[in-house]
Amino acid sequence: MNKVTIQDIADMCQVSKSSVSRYLNGGYVSKENKEKIKNAIEKTGFQSNFFAKRLKTKNSNLIGVIIPRIDSITVSKVLNGINNICEKNNYTILMQSSNLDLKKEVDCINSLYNQGVDGIIVYTLGITNEHIKLCNNIKIPIMFLNQKNENVNYICIDDYKAGYIMAEHFYKHNHKNIVFLGVSEQDKSVGIERKQGFYDFYKNNVSNYKIDFVETDFSFKSAYNKGQAVLNLNPTAVVCATDNICLGIMLYFNEKGIKIPNEISVAGFGGYEVSSVMKPSITTIRFDYELLGKISAKNILNLIKNNNEKEDVNIPLKLILGESIKDIGGNYE
Numbered sequence: 001m002n003k004v005t006i007q008d009i010a011d012m013c014q015v016s017k018s019s020v021s022r023y024l025n026g027g028y029v030s031k032e033n034k035e036k037i038k039n040a041i042e043k044t045g046f047q048s049n050f051f052a053k054r055l056k057t058k059n060s061n062l063i064g065v066i067i068p069r070i071d072s073i074t075v076s077k078v079l080n081g082i083n084n085i086c087e088k089n090n091y092t093i094l095m096q097s098s099n100l101d102l103k104k105e106v107d108c109i110n111s112l113y114n115q116g117v118d119g120i121i122v123y124t125l126g127i128t129n130e131h132i133k134l135c136n137n138i139k140i141p142i143m144f145l146n147q148k149n150e151n152v153n154y155i156c157i158d159d160y161k162a163g164y165i166m167a168e169h170f171y172k173h174n175h176k177n178i179v180f181l182g183v184s185e186q187d188k189s190v191g192i193e194r195k196q197g198f199y200d201f202y203k204n205n206v207s208n209y210k211i212d213f214v215e216t217d218f219s220f221k222s223a224y225n226k227g228q229a230v231l232n233l234n235p236t237a238v239v240c241a242t243d244n245i246c247l248g249i250m251l252y253f254n255e256k257g258i259k260i261p262n263e264i265s266v267a268g269f270g271g272y273e274v275s276s277v278m279k280p281s282i283t284t285i286r287f288d289y290e291l292l293g294k295i296s297a298k299n300i301l302n303l304i305k306n307n308n309e310k311e312d313v314n315i316p317l318k319l320i321l322g323e324s325i326k327d328i329g330g331n332y333e
Contacts, residue, residue, distance in 0.1 A: 004046040012040045024115065063300060064112030064120040065095045066105060072218075073244070073272050074289050078123060078145065081293020089301055091118075098125070100218075102186075106130050113138050119300040121145065125187055127152060141303035143296050146189050153303065155296050157315045159189045162269055162285045163197025165319055166239060169283070171201065173327040175237040175265060176209040179230050181216055181223065181249060182241040190241050194269065198239060216245055223248025227256070236265065236328055243268035243275045243284050250278070250324075261326035271320055280323035288316050 010017045013036040023029045023037045063086055067075045086093055098105035102125055112120050119141045127149040135142050135152050144154040185191040202209050212233045216222045223245040230238055240246035246268030260266055260280055271286025292315050
């Protein structure tokens with residue numbers, strides 16, 4: 001029998017080639033079509049042929065990448081970095097999205113492993129016991145991004161330091177009544193570390209201050225919807241866990257006729273390009289997310305080759321001085 005292709009499976013099932021690809025990549029396929037494709041694969045031995053080839057060559061030259069969401073500037077930069085290194089090393093990326101769901105993230109790891117990837121990079125929401133157990137059971141290397149856990153391979157930006165730097169900048173501009181507009185502590189890096197760095201600077205260096213916390217999610221819309229809750233606390237400044245959150249709150253303030261920074265100062269984290277073209281431009285801390293992606297790809301490739309040498313994980317942080325923070329000086333009471 002000739003080699004079975006994805007197109008052959010699609011023709012047998014009377015479905016599109018993209019439907020078969022989605023099935024193989026763990027994407028959405030209707031229940032009816034899923035059953036057809038599954039039966040066709042079993043009948044033709046298509047998937048068996050794939051794994052037989054992998055066993056023969058001992059590698060597939062595929063790297064699985066799991067992202068938390070597709071509509072994210074940060075994620076796109078990380079992916080650019082990963083893809084840049086993978087292409088140079090003749091590796092292809094297979095990508096899946098967890099849609100901000102930790103359980104689905106674990107399912108994605110299993111799915112990519114079953115598709116025969118040589119290693120997996122997970123831009124994770126949080127590293128649970130289930131993640132650790134999976135890493136111990138799966139016989140390929142897994143690299144986690146953006147969260148710390150000593151039981152697994154991970155690479156992190158120093159979110160604590162970023163929060164500390166931003167707090168120092170707010171203090172230099174005499175702000176002591178602040179709202180931290182942040183995300184759930186489910187995300188340990190952004191939800192805990194970044195916030196804790198900000199809080200600790202004030203705790204260690206400032207007396208007579210007030211920092212209130214308002215929870216949002218990562219979306220622009222959610223930040224916008226928290227606008228009134230922020231204003232009810234009467235802050236002189238709002239620090240936002242990401243630039244995207246900052247953009248949402250800025251829109252709300254602008255619609256209410258609140259002048260930034262004359263009436264209220266704002267800042268974010270991320271250093272998105274759009275932050276510099278806003279009026280006023282946003283004070284932010286820029287992370288080199290593309291470099292994070294490159295380092296993660298180099299490290300996963302080293303692990304695949306059983307090379308324990310680690311690339312230097314030194315992701316630069318840069319405070320970008322925009323126009324969104326005002327020094328309130330003697331006006332502070």
